[in-house]
Amino acid sequence: MSLLQVQHVKKIYTTRFGGQQVQALSDVNFEIEVGEFVAIMGESGSGKTTLLNILATLDKPSAGKILLLQQDMAGIPDAKRAAFRRDHLGFVFQDFNLLDTFSVRDNILLPLVLARVPLAEMELRLLPLAEQLQLQGILQQYPYEISGGQRQRTAIARALITKPKILLADEPTGALDSRTSENLLQLFRQINQNGQTILMVTHSTKAASHANRVLFIKDGTVYHQLYRTEQPQEQFYQKIADSLTVLSSGGNTL
């Protein structure tokens, strides 16, 4: 079943003073099935962050449609947007975006508190998740007291606790060292194998090689895509690297 459909999405920014227009996305089309783990790759300025913001309902497309479970996201009124985000989407950011004012436990519970979930239900959801993400020991600590990997796992727990339809990750390994990154990506695969749909934006070939499918964005449009199928990760990594080389050298077909 198609979970997310992106159809002819276009985004044009107008600069603040006067009419100069910048086209961030020209025509983006793709679909994501339930249970997929998709990576979107592209260079800086290719429009991948804009795309993620639009998918996250943090920004609106200038044209085109985005359907989540056949429902048009443009049809959600502004007042319901926050609730929609809270109930259907989970986010993981490059710089974690944890709040220093809350303990790890409260950071994870934040979306549930905002959704006014009863206290007992919160506890019920927190414990298995904390166990899965190995956070049991640090629940009472604060974000500034724990390591980068622990922070990112906390952020993932916060994203997953609402049982989102789709987990959106923006350069989740960007601020982590290679060993921690590898652990985190393993974790993503594990979560994905448990049935969670993941969409990850990255420019790290290593990170993308953990996905089932990689979309390449260039100049605001989906330029190419690769499926992992049954090949081993090293081989997939090589393929992605080759594609990137083609993309950046000879890719000027337009």
Add this chain to the structure above:
Amino acid sequence: MMSFFSKTAFSTMRKNKMIYVPYLITASLMTMLYYILSSVQIMVAESGMSGSLTMTEILRVSRWVSGFLSLIFLFYINSFVMKRRSKEFGLFSVLGLEKGHLAKIVFWEILFTFVSSLMIGIFSGAILSQLMFLLLLYIVGIPSLLHFRFPFQAVGVTTILFAAGWLVVLLYSQVVVFRSEPIAFLQSAKEGEREPKSKTWATLLGLLSLGAGYTLALKVVSPFEAIAIFFPAVMFVMLGTYCLFLSGSIALLKLLRRNKNFYYHPSNFISVSGMIYRMKRNAAGLASICILATAVLVTLSSTVCLYLGEEDMLDRQYPRDFTISSFWPADSPDLFLLLKTVSSNYAKSYGLEIQNEYGSIEAIESDNDEPAQVYYTFYFDLNQEPSDYAFYENMRESYLQSIPRLAQTESKSLVRAEFFQIYGSLLFVGVFFVALFLVTTVLIIYYKQITEGFDDSERFRIMQQVGLSHKEVKQTILQQILMVFFLPLLVAFVHISVAFPVLLKMLTVFGMTNRNLFLLCVMSSCAVFALFYGVIYRATAGAYYRIVQNKQVS
């Protein structure tokens, strides 16, 4: 030609106008208040009107006190401004400016602030001081003569005082610049601050100190005792307020956090955690607001009460229009008849009759050797106002001829004029102090709000990504500010309630014993101040919301 440093100083001030404009306005207002007080003092002294000596004295003392307070407040506000700018200094250092260069930029900024606030202050003060002089004359009930004056001495005094004050501010700022470490600023933004620990010793010290202050206040019996304990009690209460705001508030918030049913509710969740987090930085500001608020309430209610209670005090001390008193040995014959005859004859010489007369006797304790004495007082009214002013002027002379041991001859209408001069001047001065306190309070509140707005905008951005709606942002902000904002006001109300008996005792020294009047004055001062505070709250909450919302997602 302007140097690089002065140009940089001007451009940074323009960029920081959210901070600088209110700073400049406050400094100008303080200068203006001081200038008005000095020039009104000079105008009163030179007017040569009756009672000008008392009024000049009151104005002179309060001018010094207000000058001193203004400088303290300026210094406090400046240290606040400097703290906010540490990041900017860090950036400048990274861009290659040495500390000496930064010091020069700061020098130009302070020089500019000093010169412009002095000019604006004196100019607006010159315009307003004439009006204020008229207002003072109106309050004390003296018919006024209008002529525009511009006392140059006042300009001199104001310039010297504020130059000295700004020099101290300049020195402090230079020290801050030279002690700053640029790298620390740039890192601190990312690092995140630790949650403050609730300090047991501070809580204890605060409780003890506040308890001591309150006990002193509540145990007072006599008016003179009240005056003697007033300043120690104020010191204790101030110390207690600071300590308790610092540690007590954190302990209280942590208690709220432990109550899970309360805490895990959207707006409580965000407000309580946010407040715990920044209480350390906040506490001093809140305690200052609380103390300034208490100062406003005390000043306003007691000066208004003294002014309004003037007739009351007069009636208590002088039950009749005229009061004649005299000392006599205890075994002397009844003197009332003599006093009555003398008074009656004196009145008749002006074609008047005495009426409502009565007398009182008071035994005076004597040392063992001297013969015991008695204090006779005779009171009377006249059937009509004496038309000839000589009646008052010759009264004492005339009585002295027949009563050799005369103590006092007082006429109520002359004393009334004197009372109006004293209590009117006190009210006038009181209004100035209230203005000074309010200006400072408003500025502290304003700075608190914008600082917090900048700090919080990032937090609210993250929370909106996680699913907090606009409406909830607004609600949470209102609740959070409400809790923080009205805490100092509430504590100020508690302070003034406890201080009420002491203040009342102190007022009896002036002869003011009307408890209900004072209660009314205190309550209406509280009401007016709360209203004013509410308006400030609305305005600054709006500014805060705009800052937070500025950087938000849709």
